[in-house]
Amino acid sequence: MIEAIMNQYASISDLHLKRDDFIIKSLYQRVKMVNEAIPKFISITPPDEMYLAMHHLLNAGGKRLRPSVLLVAAEAVGGEPEDVIPAALAIELIHNVCLIHDDIMDGADTRRGYPTVHKIWGVSGGIIAGDALYSKAFEILSCAKSTPSQIIESMQILSKSCIDTCEGQWMDIHLQERKDVTESEYLHMAEKKTAILFAAGLKIGAVLSGASREEAQALWDFGCLAGVGFQIYDDVIDLIASEGILGKPEGMDIIEGKHTLIVIHALSKGVIIDAFGKKDLTRKEISGAIRTLKEAGSIDYALNVAGNFIAAGKSALRLLPDTEAKKILVGFADYMIERKY
Amino acid sequence: MIEAIMNQYASISDLHLKRDDFIIKSLYQRVKMVNEAIPKFISITPPDEMYLAMHHLLNAGGKRLRPSVLLVAAEAVGGEPEDVIPAALAIELIHNVCLIHDDIMDGADTRRGYPTVHKIWGVSGGIIAGDALYSKAFEILSCAKSTPSQIIESMQILSKSCIDTCEGQWMDIHLQERKDVTESEYLHMAEKKTAILFAAGLKIGAVLSGASREEAQALWDFGCLAGVGFQIYDDVIDLIASEGILGKPEGMDIIEGKHTLIVIHALSKGVIIDAFGKKDLTRKEISGAIRTLKEAGSIDYALNVAGNFIAAGKSALRLLPDTEAKKILVGFADYMIERKY
Numbered sequence: 001m002i003e004a005i006m007n008q009y010a011s012i013s014d015l016h017l018k019r020d021d022f023i024i025k026s027l028y029q030r031v032k033m034v035n036e037a038i039p040k041f042i043s044i045t046p047p048d049e050m051y052l053a054m055h056h057l058l059n060a061g062g063k064r065l066r067p068s069v070l071l072v073a074a075e076a077v078g079g080e081p082e083d084v085i086p087a088a089l090a091i092e093l094i095h096n097v098c099l100i101h102d103d104i105m106d107g108a109d110t111r112r113g114y115p116t117v118h119k120i121w122g123v124s125g126g127i128i129a130g131d132a133l134y135s136k137a138f139e140i141l142s143c144a145k146s147t148p149s150q151i152i153e154s155m156q157i158l159s160k161s162c163i164d165t166c167e168g169q170w171m172d173i174h175l176q177e178r179k180d181v182t183e184s185e186y187l188h189m190a191e192k193k194t195a196i197l198f199a200a201g202l203k204i205g206a207v208l209s210g211a212s213r214e215e216a217q218a219l220w221d222f223g224c225l226a227g228v229g230f231q232i233y234d235d236v237i238d239l240i241a242s243e244g245i246l247g248k249p250e251g252m253d254i255i256e257g258k259h260t261l262i263v264i265h266a267l268s269k270g271v272i273i274d275a276f277g278k279k280d281l282t283r284k285e286i287s288g289a290i291r292t293l294k295e296a297g298s299i300d301y302a303l304n305v306a307g308n309f310i311a312a313g314k315s316a317l318r319l320l321p322d323t324e325a326k327k328i329l330v331g332f333a334d335y336m337i338e339r340k341y
Numbered sequence: 342m343i344e345a346i347m348n349q350y351a352s353i354s355d356l357h358l359k360r361d362d363f364i365i366k367s368l369y370q371r372v373k374m375v376n377e378a379i380p381k382f383i384s385i386t387p388p389d390e391m392y393l394a395m396h397h398l399l400n401a402g403g404k405r406l407r408p409s410v411l412l413v414a415a416e417a418v419g420g421e422p423e424d425v426i427p428a429a430l431a432i433e434l435i436h437n438v439c440l441i442h443d444d445i446m447d448g449a450d451t452r453r454g455y456p457t458v459h460k461i462w463g464v465s466g467g468i469i470a471g472d473a474l475y476s477k478a479f480e481i482l483s484c485a486k487s488t489p490s491q492i493i494e495s496m497q498i499l500s501k502s503c504i505d506t507c508e509g510q511w512m513d514i515h516l517q518e519r520k521d522v523t524e525s526e527y528l529h530m531a532e533k534k535t536a537i538l539f540a541a542g543l544k545i546g547a548v549l550s551g552a553s554r555e556e557a558q559a560l561w562d563f564g565c566l567a568g569v570g571f572q573i574y575d576d577v578i579d580l581i582a583s584e585g586i587l588g589k590p591e592g593m594d595i596i597e598g599k600h601t602l603i604v605i606h607a608l609s610k611g612v613i614i615d616a617f618g619k620k621d622l623t624r625k626e627i628s629g630a631i632r633t634l635k636e637a638g639s640i641d642y643a644l645n646v647a648g649n650f651i652a653a654g655k656s657a658l659r660l661l662p663d664t665e666a667k668k669i670l671v672g673f674a675d676y677m678i679e680r681k682y
Contacts, residue, residue, distance in 0.1 A: 050511040101472060105465040124446040124514055127468060128507050131442060134472065135503035138479050142496045148489030155483045155496060162476035166469050170391040173465055 023331030030068035030088075033081065037089045041140050053121045053129035054136070057096050060112040063339075065230075067092040069332055070201035073219045075325035076317075079209020086140045087154060087208055091201040093137040094162060098197075100130040102169065106256065134162075146208040154204045161200035168193025172258075176277075179267075181259040187228060190261075194234075195227025214319055221316040222329065229309030230336040232302050235260035237339075239290045239299065251286035255279060261305060265298040306337050364672030371409040371429075374422065378430045382481050394462045394470035395477070398437050401453040404680075406571075408433040410673055411542035414560050416666035420550020427481045428495060428549055432542040434478040435503060439538075441471040443510065447597065475503075487549040495545045502541035509534025513599075517618075520608075522600035528569060535575075536568025555660055562657040563670065570650030571677040573643050576601035578680075580631045580640065592627035596620060602646060606639040647678050 038058055044051040067088035071081040102108075103116040104126045110116060118126030141158060144151050171189040175181045202219035211219070238253045239262065253260055257277025266273060275281050275289040293299055310333045320326050379399055385392040408429035412422040443449075444457040445467045451457060459467030482499060485492050512530040516522045543560035552560070579594045580603065594601055598618025607614060616622050616630040634640055651674045661667050 047508055047511045047515065049515070050508060097472070101468050105468060123464075125511075127442050127446060128511050128514075131438070131471075131475065132504050132507035134475050135500045135507065138496065139500035139504065142493055142500060148493055152483055152489055152492055155479065159476045159480035159483060163473050163480065166473035166476065167388055167391060170388045170466075170469050173469075174388065174390070 023328060023335060026072070026328045027068055027332070027335070030071045030081070031064040033071065033085055034064050034067040034088055034092060037085050041086065041089055042136060049121065049125075050129060050132060053117055053125050054133050056114070056117050056120065056129075057100055057111065058092070060114040062092075062096075062112060064092060065332070065336075066095050066198055066201045069198065069223070069329065070205035072325050072328045072332070073202040073205035074209040076219070076320050076323060076329060077206045077209050077211035077215050079205070079211075083145055084205050084208050086144050087204050088201070090137040090141040090158065091197065091204070093133045093140070094158070094165075095197060097130040097133045097137070098165060098169070100126050100133070105169075105173065108252075141204075144208055150208050150210070153207050157200050157204050157207065161196045164192045164196040168196070175259050176257050178259075181264055183261065183264055183268075186259060186261050186264055190228045190231040191224060194231040195224045198227035198230070199223030218316050218319040222313045222333075225309050225313030225316060226333045226336055229306040229313060229333070232261050232306035232309065233337045233339075235262055236299055236302050236306070239293065251281075251290060254286060254289050255281055261302045262293055262298045265301045266293050266296045269296055269298075271296040271298070303337070310334065310337050364669060364676060367413070367669045368409055368673070368676070371412045371422070372405040374412065374426055375405050375408040375429055375433060378426050382427065382430055383477060390462070390466075391470060391473060394458055394466050395474050397455070397458050397461065397470075398441055398452065399433070401455040403433075403437075403453060405433060406673070406677075407436050407539055407542045410539065410564070410670065411546035413666050413669050413673070414543040414546030415550040417560070417661050417664060417670060418547045418550050418552035418556045420546070420552075424486055425546050425549050427485050428545050429542070431478040431482040431499065432538065432545070434474045434481070435499070435506075436538060438471040438474045438478070439506060439510065441467050441474070446510075446514065482545075485549055491549050491551070494548050498541050498545050498548065502537045505533045505537040509537070516600050517598050519600070522605055524602065524605055524609075527600060527602050527605055531569045531572040532565060535572040536565045539568035539571070540564030559657050559660040563654045563674075566650050566654030566657060567674045567677055568654075570647040570654060570674070573602050573647035573650065574678045574680075576603055577640055577643050577647070580634065592622075592631060595627060595630050596622055602643045603634055603639045606642045607634050607637045610637055610639075612637040612639070644678070651675065651678050 038055070042051065042054060042058075044055070070088045070091055071084060074081050074084045099111060100117045103111055104118045104123055108116050109119055116126070117129055121129065138155065138158070141155055142151065144154065146154070168189055168191070171185075172193050175185060175189060199220045200223070202223040203216050206216040206219045235253060235258075238260075239251060241250060253263075254273070254275055255278065263273065263276065271292060273289050273292055275285045278285075281289075314330050314333050317326055317329055379396070383392065383395060383399075385396070411429045411432055412425060415422050415425045440452060441458045444452055445459045445464055449457050450460055457467070458470055462470065479496065479499070482496055483492060485495065487495075509530055509532070512526075513534050516526060516530060540561045541564070543564040544557050547557040547560045576594060576599075579601075580592060582591060594604075595614070595616055596619065604614065604617065612633060614630050614633055616626045619626075622630075655671050655674050658667055658670055
């Protein structure tokens with residue numbers, strides 16, 4: 001799937017707009033809109049602790065990229081971002097469910113610099129808080145202020161995308177059990193696990209704002225492509241950012257034996273990564289593994305592929321009218337592979 | 342909430358129809374419709390194992406009470422059961438998510454006589470299979486063949502009810518940590534954890550079939566009341582049915598230290614249940630505890646309260662026209678506290 005979309009746009013020359021202050025400001029403005037919506041849509045009612053568990057990760061921060069691009073997508077097709085705030089929040093909630101449940105699966109202790117939900121409320125608390133956020137997302141979306149058919153289409157996009165995200169998470173876990181993972185398998189997994197939710201948010205923002213089929217599809221494609229670029233870059237960040245910035249220890253993917261694009265590239269070149277998949281590694285051993293991957297050119301390779309996906313994603317936006325919103329989307333795409341965390 | 346509904350109907354004299362063969366046949370007919378829908382709506386596609394995990398508990402059996410009453414509710418307001426099969430399946434999927442995730446929380450090894458999902462596919466597999474079924478339920482419901490506004494109302498009912506179910510599950514876990522649980526707290530928990538999903542199914546069946554507000558509300562009330570009766574009786578069954586029938590060891594609630602209505606009654610009478618909340622109990626110790634509860638009159642007390650809820654639930658149906666579907670609902674209600682498992 002992702003390869004077909006990629007091929008469609010790879011040959012089109014790059015749309016490029018330098019990211020500058022206005023992108024940062026636009027992002028900040030939208031993050032604020034999403035943050036303000038959280039307490040409005042999710043009150044703390046009995047059993048209070050369940051609602052506190054649902055709020056915990058949302059309050060711990062996060063970049064809010066998925067809901068922010070949804071708001072911009074609405075604007076890019078002539079809609080009002082204010083009208084799609086519930087949908088933006090719904091996407092952010094689903095993203096948070098994935099993180100809360102993933103942290104249980106990974107046995108992760110910290111996220112965004114705070115203890116994970118299950119570390120505070122136990123595995124049962126983490127599972128239930130996630131399930132409740134899932135339902136809340138659908139409830140919030142079902143109350144959107146759009147036409148009934150637009151709401152139903154949005155709910156179909158969201159539910160199908162959630163299933164895709166589950167498929168991606170399942171693949172991610174099971175790819176770790178194998179040694180012969182291919183680049184194509186990794187890209188397919190990254191599309192499902194990460195990119196589809198970006199794409200879903202963008203398309204929902206468009207659909208709820210009355211976009212044409214073509215515009216909605218262009219925004220979906222943009223999300224799929226830029227989302228894969230985002231995931232590849234995320235794997236790079238896991239290796240090069242410090243714990244203080246990440247909010248979790250660096251090199252976790254090496255400890256967990258994750259077949260990222262970086263590792264797949266290194267293994268395909270016959271590079272031996274001693275530390276790969278070993279628990280209780282020292283910082284020195286992790287640093288050594290990262291150095292090995294750097295020297296093999298695997299990190300540069302991944303950065304290059306991520307850049308290609310971002311470029312193809314931007315090309316997908318050609319169909320949209322030239323507006324400030326489109327500029328922001330292009331800037332967002334660039335930011336996805338320029339960010340520090 | 343449940344007490345307010347209960348008060349409304351408790352004074353109305355009992356609607357009673359003897360359950361006979363036609364109830365069993367009606368139930369069987371509807372279970373068949375739901376079972377046939379499962380492979381039609383959930384194909385096995387890659388990653389196959391994830392879809393097998395999603396199918397596992399569905400294939401292991403189950404009484405299909407929730408989807409069956411949804412089909413009958415549609416008929417009771419003049420609709421066609423065939424038209425609401427997707428909604429019925431959606432309700433069954435949500436029920437299965439609750440069981441799959443609950444089994445992880447309880448560390449349960451068997452369910453319906455088979456290994457639990459997480460015993461076969463691990464905790465991660467159980468969490469993801471549950472999440473995917475959640476999304477699938479919303480996807481299937483969003484594709485129902487009704488008017489857009491009926492579909493949206495149904496999705497609102499489903500999503501809100503799922504949140505209630507999470508609240509009930511949260512309460513259930515945390516009531517176990519306390520010693521002073523009241524009957525009112527138990528009933529509130531049972532309403533949220535169990536009854537609301539029955540009520541949601543009934544109301545969705547009605548709404549999608551064009552029921553009046555009053556009819557939909559009557560079916561909701563019926564579900565809330567009969568659902569609480571069902572849960573109380575379920576706790577009784579946990580004590581009196583054999584492992585062969587239950588598909589799981591009897592007396593689990595005693596081992597887990599669950600504050601069922603039976604235990605609350607016994608404790609309020611100063612009865613001491615030595616085995617309560619203790620792990621590694623012998624069969625003899627469990628039998629002893631059950632005998633103590635019987636002698637204290639606590640099992641009879643619970644059966645009586647369950648009967649009152651069922652009677653009040655049947656009274657709520659008075660508003661509906663006298664049809665065969667209504668007879669079946671009345672029979673279902675009786676069956677809920679006459680069943681052997």
